[in-house]
Amino acid sequence: MIVVHIITKQEKQARMIIDLLLHKKLLLDAMIAKKEIYTLHKLTKKVTANPNFLIVGQTKALLFNEISEVLKTxxxxxxxxxxxxxxxxxxxxxxxxxxxxxxFV
Known part of the structure; x- marks a missing residue:
């Protein structure tokens, strides 16, 4: 069993991903959390915060590649x-x- 983390910049995309993965029975359940990701700007050397959406869900390890393909497609x-x-x-x-x-895998 695994916990998957999917991070996207758009809430709409996060909800679309959850809808897709739950309907395909690739996740048991899912949670969305709004998080800030901090990065260091290469030129200015300033730390900036950008809002992102974290999807967390439980599934079988054998479904990792299939989830990856669904996301890529x-x-x-x-x-x-x-x-x-x-x-x-x-x-x-x-x-x-x-x-x-x-x-079923």
Whole structure:
């Protein structure tokens, strides 16, 4: 099992991604959080904050590549940042829920 993180600059795109991935049963659930990403400007050396939207969702590790392809196919012009982290420990009932409600691999 993994937790995916998808970061986009547009709330509309974040909602479209969630809708797409949930309908394809690639995520069990999803959360959107508005976050500020801080970067250092190369020329001015000033730190700037830019609003971004973080999508967090649970899924099976075997679906990572399929999610990546869905994102590339549907959002090629504005590809969001996408990565995953393994879930080391999870309650048995939650594990069963993911296995039961996520796409069969």
């Amino acid at each position: 549907n959002f090629a012009k504005k590809m969001p940042v996408f990565y995953a982290m393994p879930i080391i420990y999870m309650d048995d009932n939650q594990t069963k829920n993911i296995k039961k409600n996520i796409q």
